[in-house]
Amino acid sequence: MEITVGTRGSKLALAQTQQIVGTLEEGNPGLTCRVVVIQTLGDKVQDRPLSEVGGAGIFVKELERALLLGQVDLAVHSLKDMPSALHPELRLGAFPRREDPRDVLVVGKGVGNRNGLPVRARIGTGSIRRRWTLGQLHPEWEAVPIRGNVDSRLARLEGPKALDGVVLAMAGLNRLGMGTGGERFFLPFSVEESVPSPCQGILGLQHRRGDHGMERLLTAADHGDTRLQALCERAFLESAGGSCHVPIGAYCRVEKDGLVLEGLLGDENLRKVVRRSGSVRWEQGNKEEQSRALGRDLGLELRQEVGL
Numbered sequence: 001m002e003i004t005v006g007t008r009g010s011k012l013a014l015a016q017t018q019q020i021v022g023t024l025e026e027g028n029p030g031l032t033c034r035v036v037v038i039q040t041l042g043d044k045v046q047d048r049p050l051s052e053v054g055g056a057g058i059f060v061k062e063l064e065r066a067l068l069l070g071q072v073d074l075a076v077h078s079l080k081d082m083p084s085a086l087h088p089e090l091r092l093g094a095f096p097r098r099e100d101p102r103d104v105l106v107v108g109k110g111v112g113n114r115n116g117l118p119v120r121a122r123i124g125t126g127s128i129r130r131r132w133t134l135g136q137l138h139p140e141w142e143a144v145p146i147r148g149n150v151d152s153r154l155a156r157l158e159g160p161k162a163l164d165g166v167v168l169a170m171a172g173l174n175r176l177g178m179g180t181g182g183e184r185f186f187l188p189f190s191v192e193e194s195v196p197s198p199c200q201g202i203l204g205l206q207h208r209r210g211d212h213g214m215e216r217l218l219t220a221a222d223h224g225d226t227r228l229q230a231l232c233e234r235a236f237l238e239s240a241g242g243s244c245h246v247p248i249g250a251y252c253r254v255e256k257d258g259l260v261l262e263g264l265l266g267d268e269n270l271r272k273v274v275r276r277s278g279s280v281r282w283e284q285g286n287k288e289e290q291s292r293a294l295g296r297d298l299g300l301e302l303r304q305e306v307g308l
């Protein structure tokens with residue numbers, strides 16, 4: 001049996017898709033996956049901030065179209081790039097085990113910790129959430145807008161106008177096998193210091209609704225705790241009503257008897273940014289529904305407080 005798997009063409013996308021293909025083939029003897037690369041608008045336009053290019057979903061729409069046209073049977077997405085509203089004829093069928101959810105400050109070799117940077121360090125990041133976080137942790141630093149894939153962002157640490165550091169997702173670096181060693185030092189922020197983007201480090205496997213054969217194949221790639229985190233953080237994203245113009249973060253911790261969710265939301269001028277946590281203790285019944293409810297409630301609360 002053969003299925004086609006759609007992916008973006010970036011090195012990171014290819015690496016994570018290859019990993020998923022391995023999991024699916026191992027868990028489903030006799031299955032062969034053919035990888036098809038789909039170019040997205042987000043990959044073609046590299047010189048402007050995402051929020052100007054078309055906002056939510058620019059990494060996603062072409063993959064969804066390929067699914068709907070039957071050009072591919074499965075799409076592998078970074079869940080944090082997916083808007084809360086997906087095409088009604090498609091669904092997320094599996095959430096593989098989460099990679100490291102943390103943001104990381106990447107610096108040149110020899111800088112052993114954040115205090116080793118110049119007082120007025122220039123730090124590259126394209127995200128308003130990371131910019132706000134840096135301002136809280138190190139108000140003396142200057143945040144410099146950057147974009148592009150992982151390699152081009154790391155390249156900003158070199159050359160005549162080199163930055164002192166760039167902030168990236170640990171998950172991407174780990175998946176590329178760059179998380180340790182090399183010419184760089186990696187100084188992760190704890191999830192308490194820097195509330196990650198909702199679903200950072202989680203992949204979403206998307207397929208056509210009603211493709212029950214695919215649903216069965218995907219059970220091999222689904223991870224229960226990651227699924228609860230994904231549902232909770234995506235419910236938060238949806239009800240908070242955020243966009244890539246405002247700082248928004250969410251991180252859900254799975255505990256023995258329930259979930260704890262840390263949420264962050266602000267306005268686009270960073271005049272009001274609110275951080276708050278909520279929790280749920282499992283009750284009888286459906287854990288997925290309770291996970292969603294936690295995200296939805298905290299998202300609504302923050303949305304009202306910020307006034308979005």
Ligand SMILES: NCc1[nH]cc(CCC(=O)O)c1CC(=O)O
Binds near residue numbers: 078170199200
């Ligand atoms: N917005 C780009 C993006 N989308 C997913 C990842 C990798 C981390 C992940 O899978 O969540 C990255 C790179 C980054 O933020 O450094």
